[in-house]
Amino acid sequence: MTESRNPLRIIAPQEAVPTIARELSRRRFLSVAAITGGAAVLAACAPGGSSSSPETQATGGALESSLSIYTWGDYDSPDVVSAFTADLGPKVTLDSYSSNEELIAKLIAAKGTSGYDIVVPTGVFIPQMIENGLLMKFNKDLLPNMANMAPAYLGRAWDPTNDYSVCKAWGTTGFVYDKTVITRELTTWGDFFDAAQNEASGRTAMSDDPAGIVGSYFWANDLDWNTEDPEQLEACRDYMVNTIAPHISAFDSYPGTNAIPQGTQVLMQAWNGDARLGLMESSDPDRWQWVLPGPVTELWMDNWAIAAGAPNPEAAHAFINFSMSPESLFLNLDYIGYNVGGKDMEQEAIDAGLALPELIFFTDEQLENMHEQVLNDSQTVRVEIWNEMKAAAGA
Numbered sequence: 001m002t003e004s005r006n007p008l009r010i011i012a013p014q015e016a017v018p019t020i021a022r023e024l025s026r027r028r029f030l031s032v033a034a035i036t037g038g039a040a041v042l043a044a045c046a047p048g049g050s051s052s053s054p055e056t057q058a059t060g061g062a063l064e065s066s067l068s069i070y071t072w073g074d075y076d077s078p079d080v081v082s083a084f085t086a087d088l089g090p091k092v093t094l095d096s097y098s099s100n101e102e103l104i105a106k107l108i109a110a111k112g113t114s115g116y117d118i119v120v121p122t123g124v125f126i127p128q129m130i131e132n133g134l135l136m137k138f139n140k141d142l143l144p145n146m147a148n149m150a151p152a153y154l155g156r157a158w159d160p161t162n163d164y165s166v167c168k169a170w171g172t173t174g175f176v177y178d179k180t181v182i183t184r185e186l187t188t189w190g191d192f193f194d195a196a197q198n199e200a201s202g203r204t205a206m207s208d209d210p211a212g213i214v215g216s217y218f219w220a221n222d223l224d225w226n227t228e229d230p231e232q233l234e235a236c237r238d239y240m241v242n243t244i245a246p247h248i249s250a251f252d253s254y255p256g257t258n259a260i261p262q263g264t265q266v267l268m269q270a271w272n273g274d275a276r277l278g279l280m281e282s283s284d285p286d287r288w289q290w291v292l293p294g295p296v297t298e299l300w301m302d303n304w305a306i307a308a309g310a311p312n313p314e315a316a317h318a319f320i321n322f323s324m325s326p327e328s329l330f331l332n333l334d335y336i337g338y339n340v341g342g343k344d345m346e347q348e349a350i351d352a353g354l355a356l357p358e359l360i361f362f363t364d365e366q367l368e369n370m371h372e373q374v375l376n377d378s379q380t381v382r383v384e385i386w387n388e389m390k391a392a393a394g395a
């Protein structure tokens with residue numbers, strides 16, 4: 001993360017983000033696919049907070065009659081939402097965004113009057129959101145179900161004491177390949193790039209996302225993917241644009257929707273939940289191999305948070321707490337196909353017959369090799385590399 005005194009900066013989309021269906025819309029980490037040229041950087045707020053509205057803290061009083069949630073598209077089990085209203089009363093309205101940038105831009109413009117109660121930012125954005133007054137501090141006395149969350153998913157670097165956020169869902173990035181075409185075993189990001197230049201040349205898809213594009217180079221070389229070193233970034237640019245791009249046929253963040261079920265590519269970078277969806281939708285799932293590649297890869301986490309100036313803070317706390325009950329955690333896990341951070345959920349999922357649990361739950365050894373992104377001053381360069389790679393690929 002950049003120095004905490006810096007103002008919040010986000011990459012602003014330059015055209016409307018298309019509406020995406022359920023399978024496409026669960027999350028979009030550094031979603032800048034709407035950018036058509038160089039990055040437009042929005043210096044959004046002055047340091048020290050931007051909200052002009054007084055913060056309304058929940059006290060444990062009566063719940064308001066309504067609740068407005070601004071989140072990733074189709075990211076909550078309808079059964080959880082309806083049960084919350086049936087049990088506790090507030091009527092829930094869900095609006096969706098396609099990127100953290102879209103969420104943040106709306107909160108900045110509203111200056112505490114967005115009308116939204118709950119938001120779901122990805123962890124890497126949270127420190128600057130806190131610094132710039134975009135989030136309300138939790139009353140953790142109203143969140144006793146936080147005790148149901150596994151310790152591994154609490155106390156993350158962006159909010160070490162969970163004063164402003166708590167895990168909603170998390171995942172990682174790997175790849176899927178067609179075993180009928182690539183008959184050798186692939187296990188690393190280096191293998192991915194080798195296959196892309198050989199058996200899968202012209203039939204390889206990478207995520208339409210600078211985080212995954214640039215990250216994969218650093219993961220393959222076991223380097224710090226958050227580096228600001230100009231020489232390392234230029235080496236990444238040269239390799240990705242000049243060596244890899246000519247072999248890439250598509251930039252697709254959601255191959256689980258079409259590319260895997262339809263077999264249109266033979267090697268695809270993918271988030272674990274989307275890969276799982278593709279295998280479940282494929283008429284020949286044994287054709288495909290999912291790989292969580294070494295030596296390292298990423299971990300991203302989306303988080304429950306409450307917007308500064310939330311008009312319904314009591315209901316907001318109640319919903320987040322309700323969503324962390326064991327019953328709600330499992331319903332959301334089943335619905336979105338990503339780990340929701342609850343305690344002891346793997347055996348419950350296996351006992352319930354949930355398909356492909358190995359694409360949801362990971363071992364301690366695998367978790368040790370997953371590293372979170374940090375926003376820093378190299379972000380513009382990373383978007384440039386992504387744009388140049390797409391142009392060189394002609395995809």
